[in-house]
Amino acid sequence: MIELLSPAGDKERLFFAFLYGADAVYLGGRNFGLRANATNFSNEEIEECVKYAHSMNKKVYVTVNIVFHNDDLIGLEDYLKFLSKIKVDAIIVSDPVVIEIIKEKDIDLIVHLSTQASTLNSRAVKYFLEEGVTRIVLAREASRENIVRIKEETNAELECFIQGAMCTSFSGRCVLSNYCTNRDSNRGGCAQVCRWSFKTSSEERFEMMPKDLNMTKELASLIDDGVNSFKIEGRMRSIYYIATVLYIYRKILDKISTKTLDDEYINYATNIINRVANRESVSQFYNSLPGVNEQYYNGRKEESNQDFLGLVKNYNSGYITLEVRNYFKKGDTVQIFGPNMGEIEFTIDEILDSDGETIVVCNHPKDIVKIKCPYKCEENSMMRTKVFDILNKM
Amino acid sequence: MKRDKILLNVSDINDIEKYKKLGITNFLFALKDYSIGYTSFSFEEIGKIGGNIYVLINRILTDDDIDNFLKLKIPTNVRGFIIEDIGLYYELKGSKYELINFQNHLNNNYMTVNYWLKRFDSLVVSTDITEEEICDIVNSSIKPLVINILGYPMIMYSRRNLVTNYCKYYGMDIKKNLSVLEEISGNTFKLVDSPYGTAVFNSKISDYRELVNLLDFNKVKFYLINSEFMSFEEIRDAIEGKPIQNASDGFLHKKTIYRVGGES
Numbered sequence: 043m044i045e046l047l048s049p050a051g052d053k054e055r056l057f058f059a060f061l062y063g064a065d066a067v068y069l070g071g072r073n074f075g076l077r078a079n080a081t082n083f084s085n086e087e088i089e090e091c092v093k094y095a096h097s098m099n100k101k102v103y104v105t106v107n108i109v110f111h112n113d114d115l116i117g118l119e120d121y122l123k124f125l126s127k128i129k130v131d132a133i134i135v136s137d138p139v140v141i142e143i144i145k146e147k148d149i150d151l152i153v154h155l156s157t158q159a160s161t162l163n164s165r166a167v168k169y170f171l172e173e174g175v176t177r178i179v180l181a182r183e184a185s186r187e188n189i190v191r192i193k194e195e196t197n198a199e200l201e202c203f204i205q206g207a208m209c210t211s212f213s214g215r216c217v218l219s220n221y222c223t224n225r226d227s228n229r230g231g232c233a234q235v236c237r238w239s240f241k242t243s244s245e246e247r248f249e250m251m252p253k254d255l256n257m258t259k260e261l262a263s264l265i266d267d268g269v270n271s272f273k274i275e276g277r278m279r280s281i282y283y284i285a286t287v288l289y290i291y292r293k294i295l296d297k298i299s300t301k302t303l304d305d306e307y308i309n310y311a312t313n314i315i316n317r318v319a320n321r322e323s324v325s326q327f328y329n330s331l332p333g334v335n336e337q338y339y340n341g342r343k344e345e346s347n348q349d350f351l352g353l354v355k356n357y358n359s360g361y362i363t364l365e366v367r368n369y370f371k372k373g374d375t376v377q378i379f380g381p382n383m384g385e386i387e388f389t390i391d392e393i394l395d396s397d398g399e400t401i402v403v404c405n406h407p408k409d410i411v412k413i414k415c416p417y418k419c420e421e422n423s424m425m426r427t428k429v430f431d432i433l434n435k436m
Numbered sequence: 437m438k439r440d441k442i443l444l445n446v447s448d449i450n451d452i453e454k455y456k457k458l459g460i461t462n463f464l465f466a467l468k469d470y471s472i473g474y475t476s477f478s479f480e481e482i483g484k485i486g487g488n489i490y491v492l493i494n495r496i497l498t499d500d501d502i503d504n505f506l507k508l509k510i511p512t513n514v515r516g517f518i519i520e521d522i523g524l525y526y527e528l529k530g531s532k533y534e535l536i537n538f539q540n541h542l543n544n545n546y547m548t549v550n551y552w553l554k555r556f557d558s559l560v561v562s563t564d565i566t567e568e569e570i571c572d573i574v575n576s577s578i579k580p581l582v583i584n585i586l587g588y589p590m591i592m593y594s595r596r597n598l599v600t601n602y603c604k605y606y607g608m609d610i611k612k613n614l615s616v617l618e619e620i621s622g623n624t625f626k627l628v629d630s631p632y633g634t635a636v637f638n639s640k641i642s643d644y645r646e647l648v649n650l651l652d653f654n655k656v657k658f659y660l661i662n663s664e665f666m667s668f669e670e671i672r673d674a675i676e677g678k679p680i681q682n683a684s685d686g687f688l689h690k691k692t693i694y695r696v697g698g699e700s
Contacts, residue, residue, distance in 0.1 A: 111544050112569050114545070137545075142547065143547075159522075164499050169526045170522070183496075185498075187498075191498075192499070210594050212496055212594065214542060218592050220591075221621070226692035226693065226694040228542070228544075242614060243615065246608075248602055249602075331597070334601040337601065
């Protein structure tokens with residue numbers, strides 16, 4: 043079975059990830075993870091989330107993927123024992139010290155090798171399999187040829203990123219952040235200096251920010267290549283981003299399995315994903331070495347959008363109850379999508395405030411309003427601005 | 437500084453005799469097509485050099501790269517390999533060559549270092565950590581280590597051709613080297629592009645020579661000097677203990693932080 047693996051920066055994101063089709067999530071504790079400035083999870087929260095996931099036959103992987111300094115080793119063994127005790131499904135590691143402690147102390151944990159290890163060949167995979175690692179998250183630089191060869195030579199369980207931001211460098215092989223900001227990139231403090239603009243001796247400024255990774259077109263090939271888990275990047279992304287991306291990729295997987303995926307849907311999916319990510323996206327290294335068109339110059343043309351209009355709380359007697367997130371008004375054409383309901387579109391012709399009074403504009407985030415809706419909507423579906431025509435309307 | 441403990445990464449083959457006259461006998465050559473960022477040499481060129489010869493392979497390799505490497509005829513004067521890719525280690529383990537782990541930026545604590553020392557003959561310690569951390573690592577290590585003491589540090593390795601792409605985008609003549617300034621921090625970086633990607637170097641020399649007097653001599657295999665972008669005269673002066681221009685003590689006395697607004 044192909045696994046769709048989602049980031050979860052906090053409990054709310056975890057909930058929405060599972061709701062919108064993730065088979066597993068990866069998350070970080072308060073220490074030892076590479077997103078030191080995300081909300082992250084306390085030990086108690088991790089335990090709670092593991093129980094919640096297991097109740098739905100879903101999985102939780104915990105990142106223990108910093109590059110450790112001497113002082114960071116304090117508490118590591120206890121933390122690993124804790125993760126074993128609460129039965130997390132695996133941990134994701136890059137520093138072999140974690141593998142060593144697990145082996146020496148006979149801690150019952152499944153280990154996945156992080157993309158931070160930049161694994162690009164079957165020999166490195168064999169090395170880590172012999173060390174007890176059970177899954178390899180390949181380097182983002184892996185081409186199709188690399189992936190196929192690794193699978194053929196090792197039959198290892200492979201995980202590949204399919205969506206999200208890319209490092210300019212091989213993951214882990216960059217300390218620009220350390221030099222420019224004193225923030226340690228390999229301990230979760232990366233300031234993303236590769237996304238900044240640099241002065242040169244000519245008039246043209248130097249930039250090196252990659253476009254996002256997007257494997258919507260390549261998902262079927264990745265399945266043929268033998269990849270077992272499809273990973274989405276972005277533990278600090280919003281619930282709207284997570285829901286949208288998971289919804290799209292789950293749909294693509296379904297369409298692949300029913301042999302109904304076509305170019306029209308792939309183009310639609312790419313448009314939706316680029317819109318929610320606020321960035322263009324490409325397949326990066328999979329088919330060829332990224333060139334001049336796979337990165338940004340002259341600054342990224344980012345126009346922040348407020349497409350996410352609200353979260354549906356329930357549907358009753360022709361009205362949805364909505365928690366408002368961004369401005370909209372009577373007469374707007376909107377779309378709602380949810381994990382089981384598909385996507386619908388309608389024009390708003392009636393809005394009621396919490397007192398049942400008619401209003402024409404919603405512009406206060408978190409307000410609860412009722413909107414007349416001709417379609418039945420499910421709880422926790424999401425309302426967005428219409429930007430693209432919906433394919434496969436319900 | 438005991439000169440027979442110096443391992444000099446050679447950037448100009450014509451300087452070797454001058455280095456030998458200074459008492460340096462251990463030389464490191466970046467291998468053409470298998471290294472990134474440094475001036476590189478073919479095995480044919482390396483085979484002609486006398487002294488204790490080590491070969492640097494600091495690229496992250498594909499299976500095809502490793503297949504091709506294994507077909508190469510390794511000159512008889514090569515004593516060992518300093519390598520980044522664990523797949524290459526997997527192929528070379530048990531061979532007659534000394535194998536030295538050089539996973540740039542990743543060898544930052546004593547337990548990881550000792551993990552690798554159970555497999556490798558030695559290891560190059562990171563330059564991204566403090567003097568205190570380096571001393572703790574060296575004191576705890578189960579084998580003698582390689583310590584960077586001088587050179588421009590490589591601070592990023594990308595598979596992308598960043599300089600080539602930049603030149604193409606702006607319609608400039610393609611060049612391989614570029615110097616860029618990050619204006620907020622005032623840091624300048626040197627980019628070196630090659631068919632195998634782009635290496636970014638800090639434009640200040642990391643001068644870690646003070647470590648020589650702090651570390652247990654017997655626990656150091658080599659003091660590593662990287663001569664890339666440096667003249668023979670600069671290196672000679674540094675070895676003789678003279679101050680050098682455009683140098684910094686890097687992170688020796690500056691802990692990095694990783695949680696903004698929190699503890700380091």
